[in-house]
Amino acid sequence: MARNGATSSRLVAVGLAAALLGTGCAGWGGGGGGGDSLNVLMVNNPQMVDLQKLTAEHFTKETGIRVNFTVLPENDVRDKISQEFSSQAGQYDVATVSNFEIPIYAKSEWIAPLTPYIEQDPEFDQDDIFAPMTKALSGEDGQVYGEPFYGESSFLMYRKDVLEAKGVRMPADPTWPEVADIAAKVDGAEPGMAGICLRGQPGWGQLFAPLTTVVNTFGGTWFTEDWQAQVDSEPFRKAVRFYVDLVRAHGENGAPQAGFTECLNNVVQGNAAMWYDATSAAGSLEAEDSPVKGKMGYAPAPVVETRSSGWLYAWSWGIQQASEKKDDAWKFISWASGKEYEALVGKEIGWSSVPAGKRASTYENPDYLAESKAFAEPTRAAITSADPENPGVQPRPAIGIQFVGIPEFPDLGTQVSQYVSSAIAGQTTVDEALKKGQKLAEDVAERYRSRES
């Protein structure tokens, strides 16, 4: 008994001592309060893993600025960024924001304009950044609000060997009906091989990324310029019907759950002959350990009524308006998005890991081209031909190719994608899905109409 009592009073004493010791500090990490440190919130993609390592070894060594990273999965990071930036909490100086968020955040003045820094920093060479990218990362006031870390468009990837074996030739600028024909011909070319892999997983950034580009080129749009919802209009319906029919007839197994990663696995494992998706996928297909390395061909995003249809996406750096270390933040951004950093990654990690797709100079670099000649030019062509302001056949009310640049779109796109995904699963019809989608889109449109009148 007495022993027990002694132990517990010792415990309490230790606890109190720990509590007293702890009062001085706010936590064990980073030490964010220091003058020469930056807090960066970013998405956990492979390019960011390399960045963490190289930042400590190079950026901090050269500038003396310590960088504390928080990395989170994509959905979590979006939540946290919108919470942090909308409340202007000032905990993070820099965050990875995409070209979807940047125009919206710029309008709300949550992120700081970068144009003043760009003007004083000729070495950064803004003109080297692809023009569509600069446009997509600017606000309505014409100032640049974000610098791309890496960018992508979309194109059609296909197995050259499989098409050849079937005696099929891929046109230089394929149309969607041509692609559907090819998919029918190469379907089952090898055991378990689907004709084409297309995303079917619900999500505005999953299913509706490729699907909206198809809608655009079929002549459809989510909204007209004067905010009329067009989700059950004929061109939109034709496009979705085409997409759903194609994936149901010649698409991959488990299409309603297949997203980027699943399709990548399918192509790598020889379970799909073609794949329409992000240009950044090519790096994985042509990686050293990839079984399909050297077997892939790359064609521009298939079209119908438009001249090009590839999307435009870039994980980019934005500086929080409430940050008190904007000058240091620019130093970090201009380093991470700069030419030198690409060369550094090429030298230390490998040219296939370079965060590409943003600078013209990357595609003139012989070292990079030696590693990526199969897809470098198609990627460059896809990104430079993307037009985020005018992606379809009619004027748009908001910027964006594979999305509509309004804060409501993630909700809207995700809900409608769930209906379309169940159409892919065969649980509902496309018409039924789009009728429900139209109602949701009409609610959003109504809000904008009443705001404008």
Place this chain on the structure above:
Amino acid sequence: MSSVTDTAPVPATRTAAGEPRKPRKPRGGFFLGLAAWIIGILFVLPVVWMVITSFHSETDAATNPPSLGAPLTLQGYREFFGASTGTSPWPPLANSMTASVLSTLLVLLLAIPAAYALSIRPVRKWTDVLFFFLSTKMLPIVAGLLPIYLFAQSVGLLDNIWLLIIFYTSMNLPIAVWMMRSFLAEVPVEMLEAAAVDGAGLTRTLRSVVLPVVAPGIAATSLICFIFSWNELLFARVLTATVAQTAPVFLTGFVTSQGLFLAKVCAAAVVVSLPVIIAGFAAQDKLVQGLSMGAVK
């Protein structure tokens, strides 16, 4: 006041008279045993899979069906300890430890006196008080997320481990009061009276009479509070940034939408669960004793 037993608690393996209980063999015992085994295995399998996967390479971890016999590697653990990012997992682990240990101590400091006043020397309307404590748990915790975030922002406590300590303390306090109350209610009044007759003061009674009886209860309560604080993710993710980040938030950072991550995440999950498992084993004896004696009764 709730009924207070007039005898010392009786272990479940003995009859009321203190005789060893004869092992009963109910019909269908075999099937019950089988069912228990099956359910037990179902519960353990995901953990076993997690541990095995944590020792696989990323490509072996991603196959479907799982390739359990794949060659073993420590790569996942190397990644967790910062092999390719250079990011150390120790600050988040230390933060989690600080928040869990300090909040558990605070909870005990507050809950035990409260429970004492609700059982051994009950205050007036003690049932109302007890239900008032519980009512604070009736609001879904996520409903408080935004107000707490805005509050923390305005008082400058965002990304401060003390905010989490306070939050976890208040989150666990009602449960701890309820648990401690049921354990303290087990202390026989006669023992307290006997101590008073022998001339023991309050401190002496608490230390030499009450504490030994409720020690298992304290162990169980601390373990529950420790586990709840250690595993808390929702609020930690919202309220911390780079300085006070806790281990569960750090763990989610290994998930990526581009590329493979299962082995890394499994390795991280194994390391992050270790402290809880160790605490559980350390408290096991006390815990079983405590649970079979108090709350379940």
